[in-house]
Amino acid sequence: MQIKIKDIYSQCSSLYEQELTIKAWVKSNRDSKKLGFLVLNDGSCFNNLQVVYKQDLISNYNEVASARMWTALEVKGILKSTPNAKQAFELVANQITILKASDEDFLIANNDLSLEVLRTNAHLRVRTNLFHSIMKVRSTLAQAIHEYMMNHDFLWVAAPLFTGNDAEGAGETFSLEKIDNEHFFSKPTHLTVTGQLQAEAYAQAFGNVYTFGPTFRAEKSHTNRHLAEFWMMEPEMAFTNLSQMQDHIEDMIKYVINKTLTINKVELDFLASKYDANLIQKLESVVNSDFKRVEYRQAISILEEAVKNGYEFENNTIAFGMDLASEHERYLCENHYKSPVFLQNYPKDIKAFYMKLNDDQQTVASTDLLVPGIGELVGGSQREACYDKLLNRINELHLPLSNLQWYLDLRRYGYYMSSGYGLGFERLVMYVTGVNNIKDTIPFPRSHGQIEF
Amino acid sequence: MQIKIKDIYSQCSSLYEQELTIKAWVKSNRDSKKLGFLVLNDGSCFNNLQVVYKQDLISNYNEVASARMWTALEVKGILKSTPNAKQAFELVANQITILKASDEDFLIANNDLSLEVLRTNAHLRVRTNLFHSIMKVRSTLAQAIHEYMMNHDFLWVAAPLFTGNDAEGAGETFSLEKIDNEHFFSKPTHLTVTGQLQAEAYAQAFGNVYTFGPTFRAEKSHTNRHLAEFWMMEPEMAFTNLSQMQDHIEDMIKYVINKTLTINKVELDFLASKYDANLIQKLESVVNSDFKRVEYRQAISILEEAVKNGYEFENNTIAFGMDLASEHERYLCENHYKSPVFLQNYPKDIKAFYMKLNDDQQTVASTDLLVPGIGELVGGSQREACYDKLLNRINELHLPLSNLQWYLDLRRYGYYMSSGYGLGFERLVMYVTGVNNIKDTIPFPRSHGQIEF
Numbered sequence: 001m002q003i004k005i006k007d008i009y010s011q012c013s014s015l016y017e018q019e020l021t022i023k024a025w026v027k028s029n030r031d032s033k034k035l036g037f038l039v040l041n042d043g044s045c046f047n048n049l050q051v052v053y054k055q056d057l058i059s060n061y062n063e064v065a066s067a068r069m070w071t072a073l074e075v076k077g078i079l080k081s082t083p084n085a086k087q088a089f090e091l092v093a094n095q096i097t098i099l100k101a102s103d104e105d106f107l108i109a110n111n112d113l114s115l116e117v118l119r120t121n122a123h124l125r126v127r128t129n130l131f132h133s134i135m136k137v138r139s140t141l142a143q144a145i146h147e148y149m150m151n152h153d154f155l156w157v158a159a160p161l162f163t164g165n166d167a168e169g170a171g172e173t174f175s176l177e178k179i180d181n182e183h184f185f186s187k188p189t190h191l192t193v194t195g196q197l198q199a200e201a202y203a204q205a206f207g208n209v210y211t212f213g214p215t216f217r218a219e220k221s222h223t224n225r226h227l228a229e230f231w232m233m234e235p236e237m238a239f240t241n242l243s244q245m246q247d248h249i250e251d252m253i254k255y256v257i258n259k260t261l262t263i264n265k266v267e268l269d270f271l272a273s274k275y276d277a278n279l280i281q282k283l284e285s286v287v288n289s290d291f292k293r294v295e296y297r298q299a300i301s302i303l304e305e306a307v308k309n310g311y312e313f314e315n316n317t318i319a320f321g322m323d324l325a326s327e328h329e330r331y332l333c334e335n336h337y338k339s340p341v342f343l344q345n346y347p348k349d350i351k352a353f354y355m356k357l358n359d360d361q362q363t364v365a366s367t368d369l370l371v372p373g374i375g376e377l378v379g380g381s382q383r384e385a386c387y388d389k390l391l392n393r394i395n396e397l398h399l400p401l402s403n404l405q406w407y408l409d410l411r412r413y414g415y416y417m418s419s420g421y422g423l424g425f426e427r428l429v430m431y432v433t434g435v436n437n438i439k440d441t442i443p444f445p446r447s448h449g450q451i452e453f
Numbered sequence: 454m455q456i457k458i459k460d461i462y463s464q465c466s467s468l469y470e471q472e473l474t475i476k477a478w479v480k481s482n483r484d485s486k487k488l489g490f491l492v493l494n495d496g497s498c499f500n501n502l503q504v505v506y507k508q509d510l511i512s513n514y515n516e517v518a519s520a521r522m523w524t525a526l527e528v529k530g531i532l533k534s535t536p537n538a539k540q541a542f543e544l545v546a547n548q549i550t551i552l553k554a555s556d557e558d559f560l561i562a563n564n565d566l567s568l569e570v571l572r573t574n575a576h577l578r579v580r581t582n583l584f585h586s587i588m589k590v591r592s593t594l595a596q597a598i599h600e601y602m603m604n605h606d607f608l609w610v611a612a613p614l615f616t617g618n619d620a621e622g623a624g625e626t627f628s629l630e631k632i633d634n635e636h637f638f639s640k641p642t643h644l645t646v647t648g649q650l651q652a653e654a655y656a657q658a659f660g661n662v663y664t665f666g667p668t669f670r671a672e673k674s675h676t677n678r679h680l681a682e683f684w685m686m687e688p689e690m691a692f693t694n695l696s697q698m699q700d701h702i703e704d705m706i707k708y709v710i711n712k713t714l715t716i717n718k719v720e721l722d723f724l725a726s727k728y729d730a731n732l733i734q735k736l737e738s739v740v741n742s743d744f745k746r747v748e749y750r751q752a753i754s755i756l757e758e759a760v761k762n763g764y765e766f767e768n769n770t771i772a773f774g775m776d777l778a779s780e781h782e783r784y785l786c787e788n789h790y791k792s793p794v795f796l797q798n799y800p801k802d803i804k805a806f807y808m809k810l811n812d813d814q815q816t817v818a819s820t821d822l823l824v825p826g827i828g829e830l831v832g833g834s835q836r837e838a839c840y841d842k843l844l845n846r847i848n849e850l851h852l853p854l855s856n857l858q859w860y861l862d863l864r865r866y867g868y869y870m871s872s873g874y875g876l877g878f879e880r881l882v883m884y885v886t887g888v889n890n891i892k893d894t895i896p897f898p899r900s901h902g903q904i905e906f
């Protein structure tokens with residue numbers, strides 16, 4: 001019976017003494033003249049399968065004994081329970097076929113490669129246990145997001161990546177080169193920094209929608225938290241206010257983390273052993289905790305108090321109106337609250353034009369979710385639903401009205417209330433895996449000057 | 454009790470005589486002085502809710518009676534079973550609050566708008582029954598793809614959209630403009646036309662992987678089948694040959710269509726009434742049929758026979774080596790086989806460099822899935838696993854070896870076998886909805902000269 005290693009693990013008790021066939025790659029191989037052990041992986045799960053091969057059973061014993069790491073093999077053998085060994089079972093080979101050899105210079109055979117070296121070999125690094133674990137968790141998180149959204153009747157919207165608009169103005173944008181001296185789209189075209197405006201148009205028809213796709217920032221930063229190309233999820237919910245949206249965000253984050261804890265236990269255990277011994281407890285505590293909700297004004301007081309008590313930030317000048325830096329955000333969730341925290345109602349001058357002006361005329365109905373180890377994971381707001389107020393804000397900020405007229409017009413046709421947020425997907429992967437460089441959370445990272453593969 | 458219209462439909466029998474509160478938009482409104490009827494939709498489902506409002510119950514009767522299309526309302530009322538009426542139930546309002554009015558010039562109030570006019574109003578067209586139906590089906594198909602892949606242990610891989618490579622050379626690519634007179638990524642950068650090469654690297658670690666993301670073609674075509682920005686799913690499967698991949702494709706297509714038939718029956722019925730009375734039967738027959746598998750050589754014979762029998766193609770010159778046009782593909786699946794057909798083993802000269810050369814030295818292990826009404830829906834191949842053969846092909850075609858060395862190197866480390874395909878997602882949406890212009894299958898279409906919103 002042809003089988004995957006994952007299925008051997010999940011059904012092993014019913015498979016003992018049966019002949020199984022697997023196709024897989026060699027992760028390690030040691031022989032002692034008459035007896036050898038192969039550790040195989042077929043990609044179906046983190047766990048490997050141990051194969052025992054014996055000179056008296058295997059006709060091509062010497063060939064097998066010299067099979068190098070990542071050689072592709074087919075093994076036929078009998079699955080044996082091994083209650084006294086480290087692993088619960090092993091496959092005793094009757095026949096081993098070398099499907100494809102692996103060259104001697106296989107980089108990953110060296111166990112001591114730095115993350116930097118692995119990054120410049122992004123096509124091979126995924127064959128390490130570390131990147132196998134990270135990318136499995138990443139995939140689970142993405143699929144769990146779609147699953148959660150589907151279960152809650154959110155429509156998936158493909159926001160366009162090409163835009164004639166540079167509305168949000170969040171950082172630099174990439175632009176398209178002319179083709180045959182002409183703009184392909186008849187005007188200068190940028191790569192989008194957000195799908196929010198289009199998502200709002202769809203929320204006014206479907207109620208609950210979300211985008212999940214790539215976005216781009218032409219920032220020349222060389223930090224461990226920035227990419228030029230990254231994935232964002234941007235839900236938008238009509239008839240929903242800020243507090244209801246926070247309920248949803250908390251529920252969604254807990255769902256996807258819980259899903260990962262359930263189906264990626266082995267990978268998370270491995271990541272915990274590499275990065276953060278408390279990873280599992282950290283994630284479990286997020287699932288079981290109530291996220292705090294704290295006014296921006298209150299956060300300023302807490303930070304002022306911290307400075308008074310001798311805590312030293314790089315920026316110690318704390319005052320209403322300031323844009324919190326990562327160090328401030330992390331102080332709040334890591335030192336003060338020791339849990340995820342929604343900050344809310346930020347000063348309007350440090351936030352985007354489309355956010356709903358609060359009655360105090362100073363703050364807007366915005367919220368950032370701050371999480372320990374990362375800082376901002378989610379940023380969202382209730383949108384300004386009033387045509388005139390939104391128009392004022394566009395004019396105050398000298399934004400190009402002609403590009404935004406359609407967006408403004410949404411307010412003229414039953415736009416009662418809408419809230420939405422952006423989740424930086426790689427930030428979420430960092431948070432859940434414990435990885436501390438964002439370039440290690442995406443298969444082929446793109447950042448200033450880096451575009452291999 | 455605050456409730457969504459979708460939930461009223463699914464739980465109605467347990468809700469009769471209860472007081473319900475809904476927030477929704479007006480789709481139509483007619484009153485006869487003492488009694489009025491509102492048809493409301495909240496986006497949660499295609500179905501509307503009928504609300505009866507009576508002058509003796511509603512204090513603001515005149516205000517409600519003048520509420521225009523897409524006014525946002527809150528209605529409190531009692532749900533009544535109406536066994537003798539067209540609809541199974543209605544809400545008899547006790548209280549109606551106007552949450553937000555809708556301006557008089559609401560475009561969608563006009564029922565007779567052409568698809569062209571709607572296309573130039575992509576922010577509003579989704580409020581029509583037609584685009585509501587299309588976009589619901591689109592979202593279901595995308596979510597069902599992720600669900601199917603998750604259930605079958607496929608890892609989702611984000612292929613990079615920025616590439617320093619122009620390897621496949623399938624049509625023109627978009628390039629990034631320099632920033633401050635420099636290439637942001639230190640070299641000329643294009644937007645990808647495929648994530649396949651990167652997916653292959655991941656399949657060699659995980660076995661089964663898939664990308665699902667946007668791709669780009671700078672083609673200046675103004676047909677109803679081309680977009681400059683569209684979504685592709687590109688699975689890649691190690692240890693899998695062409696025929697096993699065809700099994701998977703057939704199973705996946707049937708799964709996602711079946712899912713859509715199950716949860717979007719109402720939308721598909723509506724689409725059937727607009728486009729193709731046989732839509733449901735067509736989709737059911739796909740789910741229940743066995744897809745044919747036909748050699749390219751055999752297809753050429755069938756087309757030659759058709760020409761002999763007087764069938765007139767625009768291109769009547771049929772011969773081995775030709776690239777089939779859409780008219781030929783559609784003849785094969787629509788007229789000859791009357792079902793989806795996998796064509797396989799195409800001449801190597803009309804296919805990409807990475808496809809596995811067959812023993813006849815003339816054809817490659819490639820396959821296109823042809824479906825009635827569309828033509829090519831899926832294109833895939835078994836990959837060339839032999840380093841030397843692949844290198845020969847790269848040299849024969851004068852492809853830039855330096856960009857492809859990493860891809861070639863995959864063959865040096867246990868690359869035994871791999872097959873993969875690309876599914877044009879908007880083509881799938883066209884097929885399942887019956888829509889005949891691809892610009893009506895994506896929320897905000899981008900094509901040559903067109904980049905509104």
